[in-house]
Amino acid sequence: MYTFRRWWSTNGLRLGLMVAALSLTWVVRQTNGLPVLELYRWIQQAFQGIPSNAEVLETARIQELQSQLQEVQQQNQQLRSLVDYPALDGQQTILSPVIGRSTDQWWHQILLGHGSRDGIEVGDVVAGTGGLVGRVSHVTPSTSRVLLLSDPASQVGATVSRSRAMGYLRGQAGNLATLVLFDKVPDIKPGDAVTTSHLSHLFPAGISIGTVRSIDLDKSPAPEALIELTAPISRLEWVVVHPNPKRATAELSGGEE
Amino acid sequence: MDRLNPGVRHAIDCLVTVASVLLCALILPARFSGIELLGTGPNWCLIWVVAWSLKRTPLQSGLAGLCLGFVQDGLSMAQPSHALGLALAGVLTARLQKQRYIQEDFISVAMIVFAMAVVVETTMAIQFSLQYLVAAAPKSYPLLTRTWLYHQQIALSSAILSSLWAPVIYYPLNRWWRLAQATE
Numbered sequence: 001m002y003t004f005r006r007w008w009s010t011n012g013l014r015l016g017l018m019v020a021a022l023s024l025t026w027v028v029r030q031t032n033g034l035p036v037l038e039l040y041r042w043i044q045q046a047f048q049g050i051p052s053n054a055e056v057l058e059t060a061r062i063q064e065l066q067s068q069l070q071e072v073q074q075q076n077q078q079l080r081s082l083v084d085y086p087a088l089d090g091q092q093t094i095l096s097p098v099i100g101r102s103t104d105q106w107w108h109q110i111l112l113g114h115g116s117r118d119g120i121e122v123g124d125v126v127a128g129t130g131g132l133v134g135r136v137s138h139v140t141p142s143t144s145r146v147l148l149l150s151d152p153a154s155q156v157g158a159t160v161s162r163s164r165a166m167g168y169l170r171g172q173a174g175n176l177a178t179l180v181l182f183d184k185v186p187d188i189k190p191g192d193a194v195t196t197s198h199l200s201h202l203f204p205a206g207i208s209i210g211t212v213r214s215i216d217l218d219k220s221p222a223p224e225a226l227i228e229l230t231a232p233i234s235r236l237e238w239v240v241v242h243p244n245p246k247r248a249t250a251e252l253s254g255g256e257e
Numbered sequence: 258m259d260r261l262n263p264g265v266r267h268a269i270d271c272l273v274t275v276a277s278v279l280l281c282a283l284i285l286p287a288r289f290s291g292i293e294l295l296g297t298g299p300n301w302c303l304i305w306v307v308a309w310s311l312k313r314t315p316l317q318s319g320l321a322g323l324c325l326g327f328v329q330d331g332l333s334m335a336q337p338s339h340a341l342g343l344a345l346a347g348v349l350t351a352r353l354q355k356q357r358y359i360q361e362d363f364i365s366v367a368m369i370v371f372a373m374a375v376v377v378e379t380t381m382a383i384q385f386s387l388q389y390l391v392a393a394a395p396k397s398y399p400l401l402t403r404t405w406l407y408h409q410q411i412a413l414s415s416a417i418l419s420s421l422w423a424p425v426i427y428y429p430l431n432r433w434w435r436l437a438q439a440t441e
Contacts, residue, residue: 017271018320025327028282033331036282043283100286103332104339105297105411106381111286137334152403174295 034140041113041142044099062238066095094118094241099143108151108171110134112239115142123202125242130230131208132156132196133239144241149177149209150233157200158209158227163187166197167225169209175233177210179225186223188215194227204245270437277430281305282328292418295410299418301426302329303377306343307370308427310350312434322347337388342380346373366427367420374416382408 028036070093096118100111114120116139124136126146134148147154150171158169158179165188167181179194192212198205210229217223261269281301292298302325310318326340333339350369385404 013267021324022320022327025324025331028331029327029335031331032335033282033328036279036328036332039279040283040286101288101298103285104300104329105378105415106385107333109333152400152407 032138032140032145037111037140037143040111041099044113059238062095066093066240069093092119092243094120095238096120096144096241097238098236107153108148108233109137110146110148110233110236110239112136112144112146112241113142114241115139115144117141119243120144120241121243123244125203125207125244126239127207127242128231128233128236128239130232131210132203132229133231133233133236135202135244136241146239148233149229150174156203156209157197158194159197159205160186160188160212161193161195163192166199167222169194169227175229176213177227177229179212179227181223181225184223185217188212188225190214202244204242266437266440273433277426278305278325278328281325281426282332285329285332292422294414294418297411297414297418299422300374300377300415301419301422302326302339302343303346303374303419304370304423304426305430306347307350307366307373307423308430310347311353311366311369311431313351315348315351318347318351319344320347337381337384339377339381341384342377345380346376349373349376363424363427367423370423371416371420374419375412378408378412378415382412 028034094114096112096114098110099113102109110133112120112126120136120139122136122139124144126133126136132149134146134151134154136144137147138145148171149156149169152171154171156169157166159166163186165181165183165186167179167186169177169179171177181188190212194209194212196203196205196207196209208230210227213226213228215223215225281304284301285298288298306318306322306325309321313321322342322344323340326338326343329339329343350373353369382404386401389401389404
């Protein structure tokens with residue numbers, strides 16, 4: 001007992017600190033970095049400088065286009081109801097700033113300045129200027145994390161617009177992705193546009209992804225094409241978050257394919 | 258610093274340490290000019306772990322590695338864990354016994370960070386490979402080769418950037434801990 005008490009008096013504090021540090025960081029891990037990310041967002045807002053002239057104009061232009069888009073969507077909805085086309089439920093898109101990038105080298109992610117408080121949910125589709133960017137993977141009250149298309153772990157069902165050749169897209173580092181085609185002799189040529197396919201569990205069909213840069217028909221086991229993503233992912237400053245109509249199926253299947 | 262009583266001094270020491278960890282976590286997602294290479298930034302958590310481990314026991318260093326790894330797990334993806342690689346880096350750094358063999362300067366710290374960055378990224382690549390092997394789907398074998406190709410690029414860019422930025426974390430922290438030790 002005496003030895004224990006002596007040991008405790010010399011090492012008790014140290015042990016306590018160790019346990020405290022481990023449990024504190026474990027909480028950060030289990031909450032997906034919520035306290036750190038909320039603090040980051042708060043500081044980032046405080047440091048946000050006065051936007052330059054060009055930025056103001058660009059933001060205004062984006063907002064104008066967005067309201068036009070909403071108008072067009074509204075009309076589309078009405079026309080669809082007139083011809084009894086299966087309706088999409090009223091969707092509200094969210095314009096969100098990119099406030100951070102991936103926190104490690106293995107995952108390609110971006111951090112957005114809106115979160116669950118603004119109505120963003122896990123599985124929402126994120127698009128930037130030019131096309132699809134990725135999918136929301138984690139949310140905190142005022143930030144959300146997006147797994148980018150260029151991440152090697154993200155796989156998306158894709159289709160060549162011109163010929164409807166099908167395949168799945170797998171990210172590569174940078175602004176490139178590989179399209180693995182299902183057909184042995186696919187009808188595809190450089191310059192073709194690629195969009196999400198209706199077979200995708202995770203994304204709605206018909207969102208623009210990129211263009212075909214080169215094709216390797218001899219690739220085993222399936223022919224592959226190199227796709228250049230249209231959205232300049234490494235330079236994005238603003239993105240648009242769409243609620244995902246396929247969220248229910250995505251949750252059931254858990255992943256692509 | 259001298260006039261404060263030991264309890265307060267200890268509390269301030271802890272506070273500074275925690276604040277420095279928080280700072281590392283907060284600059285992880287930020288990107289400013291000069292910080293990016295091939296789309297990746299320096300591994301600030303690793304730099305902190307190396308700075309901490311240089312003059313501490315392997316146990317303390319390993320625990321620090323685990324803690325920082327958990328924080329990084331929370332900020333990116335938890336599977337596979339970053340904690341394993343960072344704990345290994347901490348233990349290895351502590352085992353180097355730098356005071357005895359290597360002179361204390363920025364160059365040697367940068368060298369250690371360079372080597373440890375390679376250790377950390379290799380641990381990650383091994384974990385990814387094990388995941389794919391366990392999954393054992395025919396599609397996972399191409400992923401295996403890609404992981405190791407990707408690993409070369411990541412390990413090199415991370416090692417270069419982290420070692421170049423190491424003094425930014427190491428210098429002030431080392432100064433502080435030396436001051437704290439001197440007053441005890």
